[in-house]
Amino acid sequence: MSLEGAVQPFEFVACLELREMLGRVAWDERELLAGIEDAPADSLYYHTRSYFLRTHYLSAPYPNDFATWAAIQVRDRVLGERLAVVDPFDFGDVELLRADLISVIDAHLGSRGTVPRVDTGEPFHFMRSMLIDVPATAKAATLEEFRDGLARVDGSAIYYHFYEPARRRPEADPVRWLDAMGRHDVAARVRALHPSMSSLDGMRAELLAICDQALGVHGA
Amino acid sequence: MPEAIHLDDYRRVVPPQTIDLLRRLAGRVRGRSLLHVNSTRVGGGVAEMLSRYVPLFEELGVPVRWDVISGAEEFFRVTKSLHNALQGQEQAFTAEMLAAYLETNRENAARLHLDSDVVIIHDPQPAALIVFTRRPASAGTGREGGRWVWRCHIDVSRPQRRAWAFLRQFVTRYDGAIFSLPKFAQQLPLPQYLIYPSIDPLSEKNRDLTAEEVAATLDRLGVPRDKPILLQVSRFDRFKDPIGVINAYRLVKKHDDCRLVLVGGPADDDPEGAQVLAEVMGAAQGDADIHILVLPPAAHYEVNALQRAASIIVQKSTREGFGLTVAEGMWKGKPVIGGHAGGITEQIIEGVTGYTVNSVEGCAYRARYLLHNPALASQMGHHGREYVRERFLITRDLAEHLALMVTLLNA
Numbered sequence: 230m231s232l233e234g235a236v237q238p239f240e241f242v243a244c245l246e247l248r249e250m251l252g253r254v255a256w257d258e259r260e261l262l263a264g265i266e267d268a269p270a271d272s273l274y275y276h277t278r279s280y281f282l283r284t285h286y287l288s289a290p291y292p293n294d295f296a297t298w299a300a301i302q303v304r305d306r307v308l309g310e311r312l313a314v315v316d317p318f319d320f321g322d323v324e325l326l327r328a329d330l331i332s333v334i335d336a337h338l339g340s341r342g343t344v345p346r347v348d349t350g351e352p353f354h355f356m357r358s359m360l361i362d363v364p365a366t367a368k369a370a371t372l373e374e375f376r377d378g379l380a381r382v383d384g385s386a387i388y389y390h391f392y393e394p395a396r397r398r399p400e401a402d403p404v405r406w407l408d409a410m411g412r413h414d415v416a417a418r419v420r421a422l423h424p425s426m427s428s429l430d431g432m433r434a435e436l437l438a439i440c441d442q443a444l445g446v447h448g449a
Numbered sequence: 450m451p452e453a454i455h456l457d458d459y460r461r462v463v464p465p466q467t468i469d470l471l472r473r474l475a476g477r478v479r480g481r482s483l484l485h486v487n488s489t490r491v492g493g494g495v496a497e498m499l500s501r502y503v504p505l506f507e508e509l510g511v512p513v514r515w516d517v518i519s520g521a522e523e524f525f526r527v528t529k530s531l532h533n534a535l536q537g538q539e540q541a542f543t544a545e546m547l548a549a550y551l552e553t554n555r556e557n558a559a560r561l562h563l564d565s566d567v568v569i570i571h572d573p574q575p576a577a578l579i580v581f582t583r584r585p586a587s588a589g590t591g592r593e594g595g596r597w598v599w600r601c602h603i604d605v606s607r608p609q610r611r612a613w614a615f616l617r618q619f620v621t622r623y624d625g626a627i628f629s630l631p632k633f634a635q636q637l638p639l640p641q642y643l644i645y646p647s648i649d650p651l652s653e654k655n656r657d658l659t660a661e662e663v664a665a666t667l668d669r670l671g672v673p674r675d676k677p678i679l680l681q682v683s684r685f686d687r688f689k690d691p692i693g694v695i696n697a698y699r700l701v702k703k704h705d706d707c708r709l710v711l712v713g714g715p716a717d718d719d720p721e722g723a724q725v726l727a728e729v730m731g732a733a734q735g736d737a738d739i740h741i742l743v744l745p746p747a748a749h750y751e752v753n754a755l756q757r758a759a760s761i762i763v764q765k766s767t768r769e770g771f772g773l774t775v776a777e778g779m780w781k782g783k784p785v786i787g788g789h790a791g792g793i794t795e796q797i798i799e800g801v802t803g804y805t806v807n808s809v810e811g812c813a814y815r816a817r818y819l820l821h822n823p824a825l826a827s828q829m830g831h832h833g834r835e836y837v838r839e840r841f842l843i844t845r846d847l848a849e850h851l852a853l854m855v856t857l858l859n860a
Binding site: 243245246247248249250251252284285351352354356359361363364365366381382383384385 | 464
C-alpha cells in the first residue's frame with residue numbers, strides 16, 4: 230500500500246568532500262596495518278568508499294586505497310587482491326570493517342618471511358575527509374518524483390544517499406523513506422544493490438531501472 | 450579586452466549540476482569575507498589562479514579581497530633562498546637575512562587590512578604576517594575573529610630542515626594549512642587540507658582558439674610550423690630543468706626532426722630568473738630550431754596558441770609544487786612528458802595521459818616514441834582532457850575552498 234502524502238517528502242542532498250591529510254605514512258605493510266589500527270573512522274571511510282565520489286573517469290585498479298597501494302606501490306599483488314575483495318558495504322559498523330582489514334593484512338604477513346615494503350614507489354599517506362552536505366533542489370513526495378530526482382541530481386547526491394549510510398543524515402536514508410511510503414518492493418530491491426560494484430553513474434542507472442519497473446514505465 | 454566570465458559560462462565545460470552545487474554551497478557562507486594574500490600580482494601560477502578566483506567568489510556572494518605584500522629586493526632574495534631551501538636545495542641563511550624577512554612582514558602587517566573572516570596566506574613570503582597582526586590570539590582555536598590558513602604551493606616533501614624550522618614557527622600559529630599533495634604534509638599541530646590547484650578552462654590561456662588564431666600567433670612569435678614542436682612553458686628556474694630539456698631535444702634531434710620551444714618570463718619575485726635565462730640562451734646558441742621566448746606575464750593568449758600548436762608538452766621539472774602547465778597541456782588534448790616530481794605524477798597517468806620521466810634520456814625516448822606514434826599521442830590527449838575536466842578545473846577548486854570556509858566558520 231502506498232502512503233504517498235502521509236510521509237515527509239524525501240529531500241535529495243548533494244555533498245562535497247574536504248580532504249585532510251593526517252601526516253602519517255606507511256612505508257611497508259606492517260606500518261599500513263598499524264596505521265589502520267589507529268586511523269579515525271573518517272579515514273577508513275575515505276580510503277574504502279570515497280573513491281566512488283572522487284573518480285568518474287579513469288579508475289584506479291581497486292576502489293579500496295589500501296588495496297591499490299599494496300598492488301601498485303609495494304607491488305604485492307596478492308595483498309592487493311585480498312584487500313580489494315573486502316567489501317566495505319558488508320559492514321554496518323566501521324569497527325568491523327577495521328577488524329577485517331587488519332585480519333587480512335595480519336594473515337598475509339604471517340604467511341611471508343619478510344615484510345613487503347615500498348622500494349621505488351610512494352608511501353601510503355593516511356587521509357580522512359569531511360563530508361559537507363548541500364541540500365539539492367530536488368524533493369520527492371511520490372515514487373515518480375523520487376525517480377525524477379534520481380535522474381537529475383548531481384552524482385554526489387547518489388553518493389551521499391547510497392554510499393555513505395554512516396555519515397549521511399538519518400532522514401536521508403532512501404530505503405527507510407521507501408519503506409515508510411509503503412513501497413517495500415522497491416526498498417527491498419534498492420537494499421539488494423551492491424554499490425561497491427558500480428560507479429555513481431552505474432548506480433544511478435540501476436536505481437532508475439528499479440523505479441521504472443515499479444512504475445510500470447514502458448520498456449523498463 | 451575579453452568579456453567578463455560568469456559562473457554560468459562554465460556550464461559549457463562542466464556538468465550543469467556542478468554550477469548549481471557551487472551556488473548552493475556558497476549560500477552557507479554568503480556574506481562571510483575572504484582575503485587572499487600573496488607576494489606578486491603578476492607572474493607565476495598563484496597570481497594567475499587568484500586573478501581567476503576573485504571575480505567568481507564575488508559572483509557567489511562571498512566578498513573577497515586579494516592583497517599583495519611589497520618588499521625590497523633584499524626581501525625577495527631572501528624569500529627565493531627560502532623557497533629553494535624548502536624545495537630541498539642547500540642554502541645558507543644569515544641572521545640578517547631572517548631579520549629582513551621578518552621586518553618586511555612586520556611592515557606589511559601594519560599596512561594591510563587583515564581583518565576578514567577567512568584569511569588565506571599564500572606561500573612562504575607572507576607567512577610571518579600572522580605574527581604581527583594586532584588581533585589577539587585566542588587559545589585553542591587560533592586567531593580571534595578571522596580564521597587563518599597557510600596555503601603552500603611548493604614542494605616541501607624534502608625541505609632543508611633549518612629553513613622548515615624557521616617557517617614552521619609561523620605556520621603553527623595558523624588554524625589550518627593547505628597543501629597540493631599528500632606527500633607535502635608535515636608534522637603540524639593543525640589540520641592539513643589537501644586541495645589540488647586548478648586551471649580555468651575559459652581563461653585566455655585555456656579557452657578554445659581557432660586554427661587560424663594559432664597559426665597567426667606562431668607567425669607573430671617567429672615559430673615556424675614546419676616541424677613537430679616540443680614545448681616547455683615555465684619560469685626560467687633550475688627546478689624546471691630547462692637545460693635538461695635542451696639536452697633531451699638534442700637526443701631526439703639525432704633521429705627525428707623537430708623544434709624545441711622554451712617559453713618563460715621572470716616574475717617579480719624571482720631574482721634568479723635572469724641568470725638561468727642567460728644559461729639557457731648559452732646552451733641553445735647555434736641551433737635555429739630552438740626558440741627561447743621571453744614573454745610578459747600576461748601573454749596568456751600566446752601561451753595558449755603555442756600549447757595548441759605543440760605536438761608534445763614537456764614539463765621536465767626536478768622539483769615541482771604542482772606543475773599546472775601539465776593540466777594546461779592536457780586540457781588542449783596534448784600528451785605530456787613530465788618529470789617525476791611533485792604534482793606532475795598526480796596529473797599524468799602513466800601511459801594513459803602521458804609519461805613521467807627521471808632523466809634526460811627518458812624524456813628523449815618518450816618524445817621520440819610519441820613522435821612516431823601520432824595515433825597514440827592523440828588518444829592520450831583525449832584522455833588527458835577528460836581527466837582534467839574531472840579533477841583540475843577551477844570549478845572543483847572553488848567548491849573545495851567553499852567547503853573549507855564552511856568547515857572553518859562552522860557555517
